[in-house]
Amino acid sequence: MTLHDTAAAVPAAGPQEAAPKVVTARHPLRAAAALGVLVLLAMAANALVTNPAWDWDVVGTYLFAPSVVRSVLLTLELTGLGIGLGFGLGTLLALMRLSSNRLLSSVAWGYVWLFRSVPLILQLLFWYNLALLYPRLSFGVPFGPAFFDVGTMDLIGPVTAAALGLALHQAAYAAEIVRGGLLSVDPGQRLAAAALGIPRVRRMFRIILPQAMRTIVPNAGNEIVGLVKGTSVVYIMALPELFYQVQVIYNRNGRVMALLLVATVWYFVLTTTLSVVQHFLERHYGRGRS
Protein backbone atom coordinates (compact mmCIF):
# COMPACT_ATOMS: atom_id res chain seq x y z
CA MET A 1 0.00 0.00 0.00
CA THR A 2 1.32 3.46 -0.84
CA LEU A 3 1.02 6.67 1.12
CA HIS A 4 -1.42 8.04 -1.39
CA ASP A 5 -3.77 5.11 -0.82
CA THR A 6 -3.75 5.71 2.92
CA ALA A 7 -4.61 9.36 2.49
CA ALA A 8 -7.44 8.49 0.16
CA ALA A 9 -8.86 6.02 2.67
CA VAL A 10 -9.08 8.75 5.29
CA PRO A 11 -10.32 11.79 3.37
CA ALA A 12 -10.74 14.06 6.42
CA ALA A 13 -6.94 14.06 6.92
CA GLY A 14 -6.06 14.76 3.31
CA PRO A 15 -2.51 15.86 2.45
CA GLN A 16 -3.37 19.52 1.84
CA GLU A 17 -5.44 19.83 5.02
CA ALA A 18 -3.07 20.48 8.00
CA ALA A 19 -3.86 18.80 11.35
CA PRO A 20 -5.84 21.26 13.54
CA LYS A 21 -3.82 23.05 16.19
CA VAL A 22 -4.68 22.41 19.84
CA VAL A 23 -5.43 25.51 21.93
CA THR A 24 -5.39 24.80 25.67
CA ALA A 25 -8.21 26.28 27.75
CA ARG A 26 -7.42 29.45 29.71
CA HIS A 27 -7.91 29.70 33.47
CA PRO A 28 -8.20 33.44 34.20
CA LEU A 29 -9.17 32.98 37.88
CA ARG A 30 -6.21 30.68 38.53
CA ALA A 31 -3.84 33.17 36.92
CA ALA A 32 -5.30 36.01 38.99
CA ALA A 33 -4.92 33.99 42.19
CA ALA A 34 -1.29 33.22 41.36
CA LEU A 35 -0.62 36.88 40.71
CA GLY A 36 -2.21 37.81 44.04
CA VAL A 37 -0.05 35.30 45.92
CA LEU A 38 3.04 36.61 44.16
CA VAL A 39 2.25 40.17 45.31
CA LEU A 40 1.71 38.96 48.90
CA LEU A 41 5.04 37.11 48.85
CA ALA A 42 6.83 40.20 47.58
CA MET A 43 5.22 42.29 50.34
CA ALA A 44 6.27 39.77 52.98
CA ALA A 45 9.87 39.73 51.71
CA ASN A 46 9.88 43.52 51.63
CA ALA A 47 8.57 43.69 55.20
CA LEU A 48 11.28 41.31 56.39
CA VAL A 49 14.16 43.04 54.65
CA THR A 50 13.35 46.73 54.85
CA ASN A 51 12.06 47.02 58.42
CA PRO A 52 15.11 47.92 60.52
CA ALA A 53 13.41 46.56 63.67
CA TRP A 54 14.33 43.01 62.56
CA ASP A 55 17.98 43.95 63.16
CA TRP A 56 19.44 41.64 60.53
CA ASP A 57 22.96 42.82 61.33
CA VAL A 58 22.45 41.79 64.97
CA VAL A 59 21.17 38.41 63.77
CA GLY A 60 24.39 38.04 61.78
CA THR A 61 26.53 38.93 64.80
CA TYR A 62 24.91 36.42 67.12
CA LEU A 63 24.25 33.55 64.73
CA PHE A 64 27.74 32.12 65.25
CA ALA A 65 28.50 33.62 68.65
CA PRO A 66 30.29 30.99 70.78
CA SER A 67 27.54 30.92 73.41
CA VAL A 68 24.89 30.38 70.73
CA VAL A 69 26.89 27.62 69.01
CA ARG A 70 27.42 25.92 72.38
CA SER A 71 23.68 26.08 73.02
CA VAL A 72 22.97 24.57 69.60
CA LEU A 73 25.31 21.71 70.50
CA LEU A 74 23.44 21.15 73.77
CA THR A 75 20.14 21.14 71.86
CA LEU A 76 21.64 18.55 69.52
CA GLU A 77 22.90 16.49 72.45
CA LEU A 78 19.49 16.50 74.14
CA THR A 79 17.77 15.62 70.86
CA GLY A 80 20.25 12.81 70.20
CA LEU A 81 19.85 11.34 73.68
CA GLY A 82 16.08 11.75 73.57
CA ILE A 83 15.82 10.03 70.19
CA GLY A 84 18.45 7.34 70.79
CA LEU A 85 17.27 6.29 74.24
CA GLY A 86 13.63 7.02 73.40
CA PHE A 87 13.52 4.84 70.30
CA GLY A 88 15.68 2.15 71.96
CA LEU A 89 13.29 1.88 74.89
CA GLY A 90 10.32 2.38 72.54
CA THR A 91 11.37 -0.60 70.39
CA LEU A 92 11.71 -2.74 73.51
CA LEU A 93 8.24 -1.61 74.66
CA ALA A 94 6.76 -2.36 71.23
CA LEU A 95 8.19 -5.90 71.32
CA MET A 96 6.88 -6.35 74.87
CA ARG A 97 3.46 -5.07 73.83
CA LEU A 98 3.35 -7.66 71.01
CA SER A 99 4.55 -10.47 73.28
CA SER A 100 2.13 -13.27 74.04
CA ASN A 101 3.07 -12.96 77.73
CA ARG A 102 0.21 -11.02 79.33
CA LEU A 103 2.35 -9.35 82.01
CA LEU A 104 4.90 -8.06 79.48
CA SER A 105 2.24 -6.66 77.16
CA SER A 106 0.27 -5.09 80.04
CA VAL A 107 3.35 -3.39 81.45
CA ALA A 108 4.17 -1.97 78.02
CA TRP A 109 0.60 -0.74 77.65
CA GLY A 110 0.74 0.80 81.13
CA TYR A 111 3.99 2.59 80.34
CA VAL A 112 2.58 4.16 77.20
CA TRP A 113 -0.59 5.14 79.03
CA LEU A 114 1.33 6.75 81.92
CA PHE A 115 3.94 8.67 79.94
CA ARG A 116 1.54 9.86 77.28
CA SER A 117 -0.78 11.21 79.97
CA VAL A 118 1.72 13.43 81.81
CA PRO A 119 2.78 16.67 80.09
CA LEU A 120 6.48 16.70 79.22
CA ILE A 121 7.10 19.88 81.19
CA LEU A 122 5.71 18.25 84.37
CA GLN A 123 7.82 15.15 83.84
CA LEU A 124 10.95 17.24 83.43
CA LEU A 125 10.26 18.98 86.75
CA PHE A 126 9.70 15.60 88.43
CA TRP A 127 13.07 14.29 87.26
CA TYR A 128 14.78 17.53 88.09
CA ASN A 129 13.43 17.34 91.64
CA LEU A 130 13.83 13.58 92.09
CA ALA A 131 16.18 14.19 95.00
CA LEU A 132 13.22 15.56 96.99
CA LEU A 133 11.57 12.13 96.76
CA TYR A 134 14.64 9.88 96.93
CA PRO A 135 17.70 11.67 98.27
CA ARG A 136 19.93 8.60 97.76
CA LEU A 137 19.81 5.83 95.15
CA SER A 138 21.31 2.40 95.92
CA PHE A 139 22.27 -0.41 93.58
CA GLY A 140 22.28 -4.04 94.65
CA VAL A 141 20.15 -7.16 94.90
CA PRO A 142 16.42 -6.31 94.56
CA PHE A 143 14.95 -6.16 98.09
CA GLY A 144 18.37 -7.39 99.33
CA PRO A 145 21.67 -5.81 100.30
CA ALA A 146 22.97 -2.77 98.40
CA PHE A 147 26.46 -2.80 96.86
CA PHE A 148 26.81 0.98 96.76
CA ASP A 149 24.66 4.04 96.86
CA VAL A 150 25.00 7.56 95.53
CA GLY A 151 23.32 10.87 96.16
CA THR A 152 20.54 11.47 93.66
CA MET A 153 21.78 15.01 92.98
CA ASP A 154 25.24 13.68 92.02
CA LEU A 155 23.85 11.06 89.66
CA ILE A 156 21.07 13.06 88.03
CA GLY A 157 22.28 16.55 87.18
CA PRO A 158 20.19 18.95 85.09
CA VAL A 159 21.39 17.57 81.71
CA THR A 160 20.74 13.96 82.75
CA ALA A 161 17.34 14.91 84.14
CA ALA A 162 16.44 16.66 80.90
CA ALA A 163 17.68 13.79 78.71
CA LEU A 164 15.89 11.26 80.91
CA GLY A 165 12.65 13.21 80.79
CA LEU A 166 12.80 13.66 77.02
CA ALA A 167 13.77 10.01 76.41
CA LEU A 168 11.11 8.50 78.68
CA HIS A 169 8.48 10.78 77.16
CA GLN A 170 9.65 9.99 73.63
CA ALA A 171 9.74 6.24 74.33
CA ALA A 172 5.97 6.18 74.85
CA TYR A 173 5.38 7.65 71.39
CA ALA A 174 8.20 5.68 69.78
CA ALA A 175 6.70 2.45 71.14
CA GLU A 176 3.45 3.08 69.33
CA ILE A 177 5.21 4.08 66.10
CA VAL A 178 7.38 0.96 66.11
CA ARG A 179 4.43 -1.25 67.02
CA GLY A 180 2.40 0.21 64.15
CA GLY A 181 5.33 -0.47 61.82
CA LEU A 182 5.68 -4.08 62.92
CA LEU A 183 1.95 -4.67 62.54
CA SER A 184 2.02 -3.24 59.02
CA VAL A 185 4.23 -6.09 57.75
CA ASP A 186 2.32 -8.88 55.99
CA PRO A 187 2.02 -11.86 58.39
CA GLY A 188 3.06 -14.12 55.48
CA GLN A 189 6.57 -12.67 55.81
CA ARG A 190 6.89 -14.00 59.37
CA LEU A 191 5.50 -17.34 58.28
CA ALA A 192 7.91 -17.65 55.36
CA ALA A 193 10.90 -16.70 57.52
CA ALA A 194 9.89 -19.22 60.17
CA ALA A 195 9.34 -21.93 57.56
CA LEU A 196 12.88 -21.34 56.28
CA GLY A 197 14.29 -21.91 59.76
CA ILE A 198 15.73 -18.39 60.02
CA PRO A 199 16.65 -17.69 63.68
CA ARG A 200 14.28 -15.39 65.60
CA VAL A 201 16.58 -12.40 66.04
CA ARG A 202 17.70 -12.51 62.43
CA ARG A 203 14.04 -12.82 61.36
CA MET A 204 13.30 -9.57 63.19
CA PHE A 205 16.30 -7.56 62.01
CA ARG A 206 16.71 -8.89 58.47
CA ILE A 207 13.13 -9.61 57.40
CA ILE A 208 10.54 -7.80 59.53
CA LEU A 209 12.13 -4.51 60.70
CA PRO A 210 13.43 -3.38 57.29
CA GLN A 211 9.89 -3.71 55.96
CA ALA A 212 8.40 -2.08 59.05
CA MET A 213 10.77 0.88 58.53
CA ARG A 214 8.69 1.98 55.54
CA THR A 215 5.89 2.82 57.97
CA ILE A 216 8.14 3.79 60.88
CA VAL A 217 10.36 6.37 59.13
CA PRO A 218 7.71 8.99 58.16
CA ASN A 219 6.12 8.86 61.63
CA ALA A 220 9.47 8.83 63.40
CA GLY A 221 10.54 11.79 61.25
CA ASN A 222 7.59 13.75 62.59
CA GLU A 223 8.51 12.86 66.15
CA ILE A 224 12.20 13.67 65.75
CA VAL A 225 11.54 17.05 64.15
CA GLY A 226 9.04 17.65 66.95
CA LEU A 227 11.65 16.77 69.55
CA VAL A 228 14.26 19.17 68.12
CA LYS A 229 11.83 21.96 68.84
CA GLY A 230 10.50 20.23 71.94
CA THR A 231 13.91 20.48 73.62
CA SER A 232 13.09 24.18 74.05
CA VAL A 233 10.84 23.31 77.02
CA VAL A 234 13.89 22.32 79.08
CA TYR A 235 14.56 26.06 79.41
CA ILE A 236 12.47 25.79 82.60
CA MET A 237 15.39 23.83 84.10
CA ALA A 238 17.73 26.74 83.30
CA LEU A 239 19.75 24.57 80.90
CA PRO A 240 21.59 26.70 78.33
CA GLU A 241 20.08 25.12 75.24
CA LEU A 242 19.27 27.25 72.21
CA PHE A 243 16.00 28.79 73.35
CA TYR A 244 17.21 29.51 76.91
CA GLN A 245 20.46 30.97 75.62
CA VAL A 246 18.82 33.50 73.28
CA GLN A 247 16.56 34.58 76.11
CA VAL A 248 19.59 35.18 78.32
CA ILE A 249 21.16 37.30 75.59
CA TYR A 250 18.11 39.42 74.76
CA ASN A 251 17.42 40.02 78.43
CA ARG A 252 20.87 41.55 78.53
CA ASN A 253 20.85 43.59 75.30
CA GLY A 254 17.13 44.05 74.59
CA ARG A 255 17.33 42.90 70.93
CA VAL A 256 14.39 40.50 71.39
CA MET A 257 13.32 40.04 67.75
CA ALA A 258 16.84 39.63 66.41
CA LEU A 259 17.68 36.91 68.91
CA LEU A 260 14.40 35.08 68.41
CA LEU A 261 15.34 35.11 64.73
CA VAL A 262 18.73 33.60 65.56
CA ALA A 263 16.98 30.73 67.31
CA THR A 264 14.52 30.39 64.43
CA VAL A 265 17.30 30.16 61.85
CA TRP A 266 19.05 27.44 63.85
CA TYR A 267 15.86 25.43 64.33
CA PHE A 268 15.29 25.75 60.56
CA VAL A 269 18.77 24.42 59.84
CA LEU A 270 18.39 21.46 62.21
CA THR A 271 14.94 20.41 61.06
CA THR A 272 15.79 20.85 57.37
CA THR A 273 18.85 18.63 57.78
CA LEU A 274 16.67 15.99 59.42
CA SER A 275 14.10 16.22 56.62
CA VAL A 276 16.83 15.58 54.06
CA VAL A 277 18.07 12.57 56.05
CA GLN A 278 14.48 11.31 56.26
CA HIS A 279 14.12 11.59 52.49
CA PHE A 280 17.15 9.36 51.92
CA LEU A 281 16.07 6.86 54.58
CA GLU A 282 12.66 6.56 52.96
CA ARG A 283 14.30 5.94 49.61
CA HIS A 284 16.56 3.30 51.16
CA TYR A 285 13.75 1.38 52.85
CA GLY A 286 11.45 1.75 49.85
CA ARG A 287 13.76 -0.30 47.64
CA GLY A 288 12.09 -3.08 45.74
CA ARG A 289 8.74 -1.30 46.05
CA SER A 290 8.62 1.19 43.19
Place this chain on the structure above:
Amino acid sequence: MMVELAGVHKSFGALHVLKGIDLRVRQGEVAVVLGPSGSGKSTLLRVINHLEKVERGTVTVDGELLGYRRAGDRLYELPEREILRQRTSIGFVFQNFNLFPHLTVSQNVAEAPLSARRRPRGEVAELTARLLDRVGLADKAAAYPRTLSGGQQQRVAIARALALEPKVVLFDEPTSALDPELVGEVLEVMKDLARSGTTMIVVTHEVGFAREVADTVVFMDEGRIVERGPAAQVLDAPRHARTRAFLGKVL
Protein backbone atom coordinates in the same frame (compact mmCIF):
# COMPACT_ATOMS: atom_id res chain seq x y z
CA MET B 1 9.16 -43.64 55.38
CA MET B 2 10.07 -40.04 54.62
CA VAL B 3 6.98 -38.43 56.15
CA GLU B 4 4.67 -40.17 58.57
CA LEU B 5 1.62 -38.75 60.34
CA ALA B 6 -0.12 -40.87 62.95
CA GLY B 7 -3.46 -39.91 64.52
CA VAL B 8 -2.90 -36.16 64.05
CA HIS B 9 -5.51 -33.80 65.51
CA LYS B 10 -5.58 -30.01 65.28
CA SER B 11 -8.17 -27.47 66.42
CA PHE B 12 -8.44 -23.71 66.21
CA GLY B 13 -10.59 -22.89 69.20
CA ALA B 14 -13.86 -24.76 68.76
CA LEU B 15 -13.07 -25.56 65.13
CA HIS B 16 -11.74 -29.12 64.78
CA VAL B 17 -9.70 -28.91 61.56
CA LEU B 18 -7.80 -32.19 61.48
CA LYS B 19 -9.62 -35.22 62.90
CA GLY B 20 -7.14 -38.04 63.14
CA ILE B 21 -4.91 -37.97 60.07
CA ASP B 22 -2.76 -40.98 59.17
CA LEU B 23 -0.50 -40.47 56.19
CA ARG B 24 2.70 -42.10 54.97
CA VAL B 25 4.83 -40.71 52.15
CA ARG B 26 7.85 -42.66 50.87
CA GLN B 27 11.17 -41.20 49.83
CA GLY B 28 10.85 -39.82 46.28
CA GLU B 29 7.07 -40.09 46.30
CA VAL B 30 4.86 -37.29 44.97
CA ALA B 31 1.63 -37.09 46.94
CA VAL B 32 -1.11 -34.74 45.75
CA VAL B 33 -3.74 -33.71 48.28
CA LEU B 34 -7.12 -32.79 46.80
CA GLY B 35 -10.27 -31.68 48.53
CA PRO B 36 -12.80 -28.85 48.86
CA SER B 37 -11.77 -25.63 50.60
CA GLY B 38 -11.99 -25.85 54.35
CA SER B 39 -11.21 -29.55 54.32
CA GLY B 40 -7.97 -29.03 56.28
CA LYS B 41 -5.44 -29.42 53.44
CA SER B 42 -3.41 -26.28 54.23
CA THR B 43 -3.42 -27.04 57.95
CA LEU B 44 -2.13 -30.53 57.14
CA LEU B 45 0.90 -29.02 55.39
CA ARG B 46 1.54 -26.51 58.19
CA VAL B 47 1.49 -29.31 60.71
CA ILE B 48 4.13 -31.19 58.73
CA ASN B 49 6.71 -28.42 59.24
CA HIS B 50 5.45 -27.46 62.68
CA LEU B 51 4.17 -24.02 61.67
CA GLU B 52 1.13 -25.32 63.56
CA LYS B 53 1.54 -27.48 66.66
CA VAL B 54 -0.30 -30.80 66.72
CA GLU B 55 -2.49 -31.42 69.75
CA ARG B 56 -2.66 -35.18 69.49
CA GLY B 57 -0.73 -37.64 67.39
CA THR B 58 2.78 -37.49 65.96
CA VAL B 59 4.56 -36.26 62.83
CA THR B 60 7.91 -37.76 61.86
CA VAL B 61 10.15 -36.71 58.97
CA ASP B 62 12.89 -39.14 57.95
CA GLY B 63 12.45 -40.97 61.25
CA GLU B 64 12.77 -37.85 63.42
CA LEU B 65 9.84 -36.85 65.63
CA LEU B 66 8.85 -33.27 64.81
CA GLY B 67 8.59 -30.56 67.44
CA TYR B 68 8.81 -32.87 70.44
CA ARG B 69 11.18 -35.17 72.29
CA ARG B 70 9.70 -38.39 73.54
CA ALA B 71 10.60 -39.69 76.99
CA GLY B 72 8.49 -42.59 78.19
CA ASP B 73 4.85 -41.68 77.69
CA ARG B 74 5.47 -37.93 77.51
CA LEU B 75 6.24 -35.55 74.68
CA TYR B 76 8.37 -32.58 75.68
CA GLU B 77 8.16 -29.56 73.39
CA LEU B 78 11.53 -28.84 71.79
CA PRO B 79 13.27 -25.48 72.20
CA GLU B 80 12.82 -23.14 69.25
CA ARG B 81 16.40 -23.64 68.05
CA GLU B 82 15.77 -27.36 67.57
CA ILE B 83 12.47 -26.73 65.77
CA LEU B 84 14.21 -24.31 63.40
CA ARG B 85 16.86 -26.95 62.69
CA GLN B 86 14.16 -29.51 61.89
CA ARG B 87 12.39 -27.05 59.58
CA THR B 88 15.50 -26.64 57.49
CA SER B 89 14.98 -30.16 56.14
CA ILE B 90 11.42 -29.30 55.04
CA GLY B 91 10.84 -26.85 52.18
CA PHE B 92 7.60 -24.88 52.03
CA VAL B 93 6.10 -23.10 49.02
CA PHE B 94 3.24 -20.71 49.79
CA GLN B 95 0.19 -19.83 47.73
CA ASN B 96 1.12 -16.11 47.89
CA PHE B 97 4.85 -16.72 47.35
CA ASN B 98 5.76 -14.65 50.44
CA LEU B 99 9.04 -13.57 48.89
CA PHE B 100 10.91 -10.92 50.91
CA PRO B 101 10.15 -7.76 48.88
CA HIS B 102 13.13 -5.74 50.18
CA LEU B 103 15.66 -8.39 49.14
CA THR B 104 16.72 -9.20 45.60
CA VAL B 105 15.90 -12.55 44.02
CA SER B 106 19.31 -14.01 44.83
CA GLN B 107 19.24 -12.60 48.39
CA ASN B 108 15.86 -14.29 48.85
CA VAL B 109 17.30 -17.64 47.82
CA ALA B 110 20.56 -17.21 49.76
CA GLU B 111 19.03 -16.05 53.07
CA ALA B 112 18.18 -19.43 54.62
CA PRO B 113 21.42 -21.28 53.73
CA LEU B 114 23.39 -18.32 55.14
CA SER B 115 21.48 -17.70 58.36
CA ALA B 116 19.81 -21.02 59.18
CA ARG B 117 22.57 -23.33 57.91
CA ARG B 118 25.53 -20.95 58.35
CA ARG B 119 27.10 -22.12 55.12
CA PRO B 120 30.00 -20.11 53.66
CA ARG B 121 29.09 -17.24 51.33
CA GLY B 122 30.96 -18.50 48.29
CA GLU B 123 29.28 -21.89 48.46
CA VAL B 124 25.86 -20.26 48.87
CA ALA B 125 26.45 -17.95 45.91
CA GLU B 126 27.18 -20.97 43.71
CA LEU B 127 24.15 -22.83 45.02
CA THR B 128 21.93 -19.77 44.42
CA ALA B 129 23.13 -19.40 40.84
CA ARG B 130 22.56 -23.09 40.18
CA LEU B 131 19.03 -23.04 41.63
CA LEU B 132 18.00 -19.88 39.76
CA ASP B 133 19.27 -21.48 36.57
CA ARG B 134 17.24 -24.58 37.35
CA VAL B 135 13.99 -22.60 37.62
CA GLY B 136 14.93 -20.63 34.50
CA LEU B 137 15.55 -17.26 36.18
CA ALA B 138 19.33 -16.91 36.07
CA ASP B 139 18.93 -13.48 34.44
CA LYS B 140 16.71 -12.17 37.25
CA ALA B 141 19.20 -12.68 40.11
CA ALA B 142 19.55 -8.95 40.83
CA ALA B 143 15.87 -8.06 40.34
CA TYR B 144 13.46 -7.28 43.16
CA PRO B 145 10.46 -9.64 43.47
CA ARG B 146 7.88 -6.91 42.73
CA THR B 147 9.29 -6.48 39.24
CA LEU B 148 8.59 -10.13 38.35
CA SER B 149 5.38 -11.78 37.14
CA GLY B 150 3.48 -14.05 39.53
CA GLY B 151 4.79 -17.15 37.79
CA GLN B 152 8.38 -15.93 38.04
CA GLN B 153 7.90 -15.06 41.71
CA GLN B 154 6.61 -18.51 42.49
CA ARG B 155 9.59 -20.06 40.68
CA VAL B 156 11.89 -17.94 42.87
CA ALA B 157 9.96 -19.18 45.91
CA ILE B 158 10.55 -22.77 44.78
CA ALA B 159 14.28 -22.08 44.36
CA ARG B 160 14.28 -20.52 47.84
CA ALA B 161 12.65 -23.64 49.31
CA LEU B 162 15.19 -25.87 47.54
CA ALA B 163 18.14 -23.81 48.84
CA LEU B 164 18.07 -25.76 52.10
CA GLU B 165 18.35 -29.02 50.14
CA PRO B 166 15.26 -30.29 51.96
CA LYS B 167 14.25 -33.91 52.37
CA VAL B 168 10.67 -33.06 51.46
CA VAL B 169 9.04 -30.03 49.81
CA LEU B 170 5.50 -28.98 50.74
CA PHE B 171 3.45 -26.97 48.22
CA ASP B 172 0.37 -25.08 49.47
CA GLU B 173 -1.77 -24.35 46.39
CA PRO B 174 1.26 -23.03 44.49
CA THR B 175 -0.69 -21.99 41.38
CA SER B 176 -3.93 -20.69 42.90
CA ALA B 177 -2.80 -17.04 43.03
CA LEU B 178 -1.57 -17.03 39.42
CA ASP B 179 -3.14 -15.78 36.21
CA PRO B 180 -4.17 -18.79 34.13
CA GLU B 181 -1.46 -18.29 31.49
CA LEU B 182 1.28 -18.37 34.17
CA VAL B 183 0.25 -21.67 35.78
CA GLY B 184 2.07 -23.79 33.21
CA GLU B 185 5.59 -22.48 33.87
CA VAL B 186 5.28 -23.21 37.61
CA LEU B 187 3.89 -26.68 37.02
CA GLU B 188 6.80 -27.37 34.62
CA VAL B 189 9.32 -26.59 37.38
CA MET B 190 7.40 -28.83 39.78
CA LYS B 191 7.29 -31.68 37.25
CA ASP B 192 11.04 -31.35 36.79
CA LEU B 193 11.47 -31.64 40.57
CA ALA B 194 9.25 -34.68 40.71
CA ARG B 195 11.23 -36.39 37.94
CA SER B 196 14.48 -35.74 39.81
CA GLY B 197 13.22 -37.78 42.76
CA THR B 198 12.25 -35.00 45.21
CA THR B 199 9.75 -36.07 47.84
CA MET B 200 6.79 -33.73 47.44
CA ILE B 201 3.44 -33.19 49.11
CA VAL B 202 1.31 -30.90 46.97
CA VAL B 203 -2.01 -29.34 47.88
CA THR B 204 -3.57 -28.20 44.61
CA HIS B 205 -6.69 -27.98 42.49
CA GLU B 206 -4.76 -28.93 39.34
CA VAL B 207 -6.21 -32.36 38.67
CA GLY B 208 -4.22 -32.55 35.42
CA PHE B 209 -0.97 -32.13 37.33
CA ALA B 210 -2.07 -34.84 39.78
CA ARG B 211 -2.84 -37.23 36.93
CA GLU B 212 0.48 -36.63 35.21
CA VAL B 213 2.89 -36.41 38.14
CA ALA B 214 1.41 -37.81 41.34
CA ASP B 215 2.28 -41.28 42.60
CA THR B 216 -0.42 -41.01 45.20
CA VAL B 217 -3.56 -38.92 45.39
CA VAL B 218 -5.07 -38.21 48.78
CA PHE B 219 -8.63 -36.90 48.97
CA MET B 220 -9.55 -34.96 52.10
CA ASP B 221 -12.92 -33.78 53.33
CA GLU B 222 -13.96 -32.24 56.65
CA GLY B 223 -10.63 -32.90 58.35
CA ARG B 224 -10.37 -36.55 57.40
CA ILE B 225 -8.62 -38.48 54.65
CA VAL B 226 -11.54 -39.97 52.77
CA GLU B 227 -9.62 -41.87 50.15
CA ARG B 228 -6.03 -42.42 49.10
CA GLY B 229 -4.39 -44.54 46.42
CA PRO B 230 -2.51 -44.47 43.13
CA ALA B 231 -3.36 -41.38 41.06
CA ALA B 232 -5.06 -43.27 38.24
CA GLN B 233 -7.27 -45.21 40.60
CA VAL B 234 -8.44 -42.28 42.76
CA LEU B 235 -8.97 -39.94 39.79
CA ASP B 236 -10.53 -42.37 37.33
CA ALA B 237 -12.26 -44.88 39.56
CA PRO B 238 -12.93 -43.17 42.91
CA ARG B 239 -14.47 -45.50 45.43
CA HIS B 240 -15.98 -42.90 47.68
CA ALA B 241 -19.11 -40.92 46.79
CA ARG B 242 -17.63 -37.66 48.10
CA THR B 243 -14.52 -38.06 45.95
CA ARG B 244 -16.74 -38.65 42.93
CA ALA B 245 -18.84 -35.58 43.72
CA PHE B 246 -15.70 -33.40 44.12
CA LEU B 247 -14.03 -34.64 40.93
CA GLY B 248 -17.30 -34.18 39.08
CA LYS B 249 -17.20 -30.49 40.00
CA VAL B 250 -13.56 -29.70 39.24
CA LEU B 251 -13.06 -31.76 36.06
